[in-house]
Amino acid sequence: MLKQILTTLLSALLTVLISSASVDAANKKNALPEIGVVASSAITLDKEVLIGDVLMRQLRGQGPVISDPLLDEYIQDIGNRLVAQAENVKFPYTFFILNSPDINAFAFFGGHIGIHTGLIYNARNESELASVLAHEVSHVTQRHIARSIEAKQKSSPLQIASMLGSILLAAVNPEAGIAALSTANAASAQSSINYTRQNEKEADRVGINILAQAGFDPNGASSFFGILAEKSRLKSTRLAFLQTHPLPESRIADARSRAASYRPRNVPPSLNFHLAKSRILARYYGNPKNNIAYFSSLLDKQSYVFKQAPQYGLALAYLANEQPQKARVLIEELLEKDPNNLFYLDTFSDIAIETKQYPEAIEKLSRQSALTPYNQVVTLNLANVLIQGQQPEKAVALLKDFLLINPESMLAYELLSEAFRMSEQKLEMHQAKAELYSLVASYPRAIDELHTAYNFAGDRQIEKQRIRARIDQFRTAQERLQTL
Numbered sequence: 001m002l003k004q005i006l007t008t009l010l011s012a013l014l015t016v017l018i019s020s021a022s023v024d025a026a027n028k029k030n031a032l033p034e035i036g037v038v039a040s041s042a043i044t045l046d047k048e049v050l051i052g053d054v055l056m057r058q059l060r061g062q063g064p065v066i067s068d069p070l071l072d073e074y075i076q077d078i079g080n081r082l083v084a085q086a087e088n089v090k091f092p093y094t095f096f097i098l099n100s101p102d103i104n105a106f107a108f109f110g111g112h113i114g115i116h117t118g119l120i121y122n123a124r125n126e127s128e129l130a131s132v133l134a135h136e137v138s139h140v141t142q143r144h145i146a147r148s149i150e151a152k153q154k155s156s157p158l159q160i161a162s163m164l165g166s167i168l169l170a171a172v173n174p175e176a177g178i179a180a181l182s183t184a185n186a187a188s189a190q191s192s193i194n195y196t197r198q199n200e201k202e203a204d205r206v207g208i209n210i211l212a213q214a215g216f217d218p219n220g221a222s223s224f225f226g227i228l229a230e231k232s233r234l235k236s237t238r239l240a241f242l243q244t245h246p247l248p249e250s251r252i253a254d255a256r257s258r259a260a261s262y263r264p265r266n267v268p269p270s271l272n273f274h275l276a277k278s279r280i281l282a283r284y285y286g287n288p289k290n291n292i293a294y295f296s297s298l299l300d301k302q303s304y305v306f307k308q309a310p311q312y313g314l315a316l317a318y319l320a321n322e323q324p325q326k327a328r329v330l331i332e333e334l335l336e337k338d339p340n341n342l343f344y345l346d347t348f349s350d351i352a353i354e355t356k357q358y359p360e361a362i363e364k365l366s367r368q369s370a371l372t373p374y375n376q377v378v379t380l381n382l383a384n385v386l387i388q389g390q391q392p393e394k395a396v397a398l399l400k401d402f403l404l405i406n407p408e409s410m411l412a413y414e415l416l417s418e419a420f421r422m423s424e425q426k427l428e429m430h431q432a433k434a435e436l437y438s439l440v441a442s443y444p445r446a447i448d449e450l451h452t453a454y455n456f457a458g459d460r461q462i463e464k465q466r467i468r469a470r471i472d473q474f475r476t477a478q479e480r481l482q483t484l
Helices: 002-028 045-062 069-083 117-122 126-141 144-151 157-172 174-182 186-213 220-234 240-244 249-260 271-284 288-301 308-320 324-337 342-355 358-371 376-388 392-405 410-422 426-438 443-455 461-483
Strands: 094-098 105-108 112-116
Touching: 045 094, 045 112, 069 094, 069 126, 069 271, 069 342, 069 376, 094 117, 105 126, 112 117, 112 126, 117 126, 117 271, 126 186, 126 220, 186 220, 186 249, 220 249, 271 288, 271 308, 271 342, 288 308, 308 324, 308 342, 324 342, 342 358, 342 376, 358 376, 376 392, 376 410, 392 410, 410 426, 426 443, 426 461, 443 461
Parallel strands: 094 112
Antiparallel strands: 105 112
């Protein structure tokens, strides 16, 4: 399945790159380079954003992208702190998580940065995790993919497309990508690998500066490289991260040397980092019974940085093992000491739904919503509890406001569709489903949903006009997707 996903993504990227390279080769053959514009002769920023949007929609629909508001909020918060310190930021950045035990991360067009759950789980502290994100942010700000295209302009368009398609493929799935890379022309492949190593060195230099400026420990990079080097020595095959991010010993030394040029910083451990690690283990790895034993053992041995982290993980494991009352005891204890913690509120909501105790969850989440309006964790949990508690109209109002600010939230559209179904608003239900399909680039299905919605419009002429206009927009998007 993953191979099919990657083939689809690669096909889309190849089409884009072949088209871009062919047009640029014809138009730029006798043109002088634009001084001071990084990689502008290879691919424009507008096209980079467009390609990134297409690939992100396809990844949402076909890849193992996690729709987890808590983890999304956590990783986006770290990313935003880093981007705020970066130079040459041309567009908003999107940080997302893939459910994969590989220690890996990757960046692609338009400020999209993917992080594997295995990376978060294997990092020992937040600065190590942030060092990888800062590195990927640097790949984007330095426009390394576009510069790779520019470096290959003397090659044929197919060589360019094949090489860079393989690089992106390797970012998501290293084994498949490296195999694809090896089928390219040997000299061209070696040149591209060397250029990639130059990119890695530049991303290290820029990334460590971003890391330090954002308030993280600049030694996080060399520390994480050390983990990777040690793990690699103990494995028969190379780690995913090392297949896409070459790691000679000199790179670790360079990272240490660069970190030493910054003032020492004692960064306190992050509770949210350790809660995120517990959540990944409890919800995406292992099985509930084994996880109960694991978190119980950590508590018994007092083997933790924060006691709350294994307590939280144990609560999630109990809930997954259909023991909601045991989970509730733990979560209520945690909430008593930290009532505004979103990790605990999220699980309290899940417990309330499981035990059908909706009023208390609605009250807690409503109170938190007043403090942090439009926060995705609070808003989506509150909408879900309202729907399960047979109050779909309130959920609809909440979700409509939320989507004005977060128009690409798949979970919000899923909940909105369910709320409309429950309140028997069939026209609106099909409209919500259409928007959901558009977020995964399934435009034909989105158009079908709008045709169905049109049939429920009756004599609502303005609504019919809106539906026709949206169908035209989806058709244009489908044509753009096919002609990129």
